[in-house]
Amino acid sequence: MLPHRVSKAPGAGVVSSPSAGVQSAPAPTASNQLLQQLTAFAAKEGDFTADKAMFWGTPNMHNAQALAAVTGYKTLEQTEGGHELDEAKLFAPGSGIAPSEAALLWDIASARFASASHGDVAVVPGPDISGPFGMRTWARSERPILTGSVPGALLPKSDKAYGQTQTMLGHVPNLDRRNLNVNRIIEHNPVENKSGGIDYEKRLDWESPFNAEDRGVAMVAEALDMDQSEVRKAAGERPHVAKIFGDGKLQRDDRSGPRRARAYSDPARLERPKLSAAAARYVIESKLPFMDS
Numbered sequence: 699m700l701p702h703r704v705s706k707a708p709g710a711g712v713v714s715s716p717s718a719g720v721q722s723a724p725a726p727t728a729s730n731q732l733l734q735q736l737t738a739f740a741a742k743e744g745d746f747t748a749d750k751a752m753f754w755g756t757p758n759m760h761n762a763q764a765l766a767a768v769t770g771y772k773t774l775e776q777t778e779g780g781h782e783l784d785e786a787k788l789f790a791p792g793s794g795i796a797p798s799e800a801a802l803l804w805d806i807a808s809a810r811f812a813s814a815s816h817g818d819v820a821v822v823p824g825p826d827i828s829g830p831f832g833m834r835t836w837a838r839s840e841r842p843i844l845t846g847s848v849p850g851a852l853l854p855k856s857d858k859a860y861g862q863t864q865t866m867l868g869h870v871p872n873l874d875r876r877n878l879n880v881n882r883i884i885e886h887n888p889v890e891n892k893s894g895g896i897d898y899e900k901r902l903d904w905e906s907p908f909n910a911e912d913r914g915v916a917m918v919a920e921a922l923d924m925d926q927s928e929v930r931k932a933a934g935e936r937p938h939v940a941k942i943f944g945d946g947k948l949q950r951d952d953r954s955g956p957r958r959a960r961a962y963s964d965p966a967r968l969e970r971p972k973l974s975a976a977a978a979r980y981v982i983e984s985k986l987p988f989m990d991s
Contacts, residue, residue, distance in 0.1 A: 700739055700782050732794045740806040741869040744779025748772035751815040755824025755836040761888050761896060762822040771820055774811045783807060801831075802862050808835055809870045812843035816879035819844060821903065822886050832859030839863065844880050845904055849873055881906050 752771035754762035763773050774780040787793060788800035795803075827837035838859055839849040850863035867873055882905045886898040 700736065700786055730794075733799055736788075736795065736799075736803055737806070737869065739779070740783070740803045741810070744782065744807065744810075746774060746777045746779040746807050746811040747814045748777055748811070750817070751811065751819045753812070753819065753821040753836055753840050755822070755827075756829060756834055758822040758824055758888060762886075765820075765822060765886060765898060769820075774808055777811065780807060780811070798862070802865060805835065805839065805862055805866045806869045809839055809843060809849060809866055809873060812840040813870065813873065813877060815844060815877070818882045818884055819880055820884050820886055822888060822898075823903075828857075832857045832862075839866070841883070841904075843873060843877055844883055846877055878906070 748771070750769075750771040752762050752766040752769075752773045754773060759773070759775070763776060765771070766773050766776060775784045783804065788795060788803060789797055793800065821836065821841075823836065824834065827834055832838070833850075833853055838853060842849050842851060849867065850860065853860050853863060883903040885901040885903045887901065888896045889899055891897045
């Protein structure tokens, strides 16, 4: 839960997400307890996951949220953690933090949202990649994470969002790792129809170059710190290990917890016949979160 001291001041007319127009670049300057609690929520404690992720670019936040509501997707603001941040009205007067600090908190949350995405993701893009406060979040951070690039890798130091991006990278571990869980990015471009409503034209924006087996091998190799050739060799000798490579869904088995996953993070364990596919799938999907602590 967010700190109770966050003001619930009315937020009418207040932008509640940085990519909607508030992306001032400076990193937080006030080191107060409230900001520390909010940062911990955005970086570690908040739940910013969705079974089907929907992204958006300014000014299409409301279009994306409306489309997500009828298609089974969720935008960042519709996740459990995103809803709490949105309700906190962090950009409103009396929130207890500066607008630049609120923008950074949303930036951290959006990076975690993108990092946790999997399968086919959707985006309602905006008309441009930059705004008055620098490169927008979708182009600067979210899309690079989904496609396996480092957020802000091509961002010039002169961009107003450069400092914020560098600070965000320090709060969200492993953003330099390829997100092998994303298959495709599908654009949904809003077009006004004859009745004055909105229709969406779909277009493939990006598709992963990896097939299911390649993704499985690469993810296990990364999770267990092994060469892919070693993983393929071990899989050939252990059919129960090879089974996970054909599972394109790579879904978590609720019976496999972090302790069990930790036990199989030792490369030597891969050669042991009792390694379960369920535990391996948990390691893959969770990306070894316990290693971040």
